[in-house]
Amino acid sequence: MSEEGERRAILRGVLHQLPLLGVLVALWMLLWGSVSVLTLLTGILLAIGVTRVFYLPAVALSGRFHPVAFTRLLFVFLGQLVAASAEVSAKALSPRGIRSSAVVEVSLLSRSDFVVTLTAVLTSLVPGSLVLEVDRERSVLFLHVLGAERPEDLEDMRRRVLKTEERLIRAVGSNRDVERLQGEGVA
Amino acid sequence: MNLVLDVAAGVLLVVAALLSVAAGAGLVRFPDALSRMHAGTKPQILGLICVVLAIALSLREWAVLLTLIPVVVLQLFTAPMSAHMIGRAGYRTGDFRSELLVADELEDDIARADHVSSEEAGEPVGRTLDDREGDDDRAR
Structure with a gap:
């Protein structure tokens, strides 16, 4: 790689990290409860320091963001959270209790760590599904489904997770993943 | 107006309390470790959001709201991780009742x-x- 290309790669790396640094700075200012030059400067210093000391591999953001799809993702998620919380609460309190559960395998479409991680997080946040294991190479999630009894319950869960992934890809996924979505015919 | 907000805050607190009760009941009543993880980690997220909303509605200050946002966001990101780690360990050590899995x-x-x-x-x-x-x- 030429020197020019190397410099461009470094610049791109810095640009990709900027949103995350921004979040750290915003968090710092929120914790102080004040937006001022002092909190901004100390925030930037700390953000750089923290990412240096607690080094983790760079998160590969897709660089694409669709506000409408993102809003939709948030609202659908909130709806699912409320509905599923009520459902699990009802199961916990019902005299019948839980008879059975299941471990379900879900093959995701995306190969991006970012999308797979967020899908796992969103799936885990909704009560009734718990991510037990992640196969990163094949993008496969293994979920524990609370109260699953019939084979249809497993299919429902699989469909729900794939829908979540689809919404995520539409909101923050890379162009390649969006194309793959269309190629799958779900668009 | 203030009364409406206070009543809304009260209702949210009751909802949060009910969710906590359900979580506690699930923790005792669900049959194995993996099922109990659901009860132990999930309803509390909505419960926490309800409590935080209630605080925001009753105090009605921007500074408070701004400190409450990270509380929810950090909870949203850390709760699935801990649930995953415990669930994963539970599965690997065989700490679940496989006869209950369909x-x-x-x-x-x-x-x-x-x-x-x-x-x-x-x-x-x-x-x-x-x-x-x-x-x-x-x-x-």
Whole structure:
């Protein structure tokens, strides 16, 4: 790689990290409860320091963001959270209790760590599904489904997770993943 | 107006309390460790959001709202991680009642992987649970 290309790669790396640094700075200012030059400067210093000391591999953001799809993702998620919380609460309190559960395998479409991680997080946040294991190479999630009894319950869960992934890809996924979505015919 | 907001805050607090009760009941009543993880980690997220909303509605200050946002966001990101780590450990150590599972596709997948790797290495199929550890690290 030429020197020019190397410099461009470094610049791109810095640009990709900027949103995350921004979040750290915003968090710092929120914790102080004040937006001022002092909190901004100390925030930037700390953000750089923290990412240096607690080094983790760079998160590969897709660089694409669709506000409408993102809003939709948030609202659908909130709806699912409320509905599923009520459902699990009802199961916990019902005299019948839980008879059975299941471990379900879900093959995701995306190969991006970012999308797979967020899908796992969103799936885990909704009560009734718990991510037990992640196969990163094949993008496969293994979920524990609370109260699953019939084979249809497993299919429902699989469909729900794939829908979540689809919404995520539409909101923050890379162009390649969006194309793959269309190629799958779900668009 | 203030009365409406106070009543809304009160209702939210009651909802949050009910969710906590349900979580507690699930923790006691669900049959195995993996099921209990659902009760122990999930309803509290909505419960926490309700409590935080109630605080925001009753105090009605921007500074308070701004400190409450990170509380929710950090909870949203950390709760699934802890649930995953405990669930994963629970599955690997066999700390669950497999007779209650109507399907276990992870078990099937591990069996397939074992079969393939033993065909490659010419080893006999059928290993114990402790051997999975090494397999998994290699795959990662």
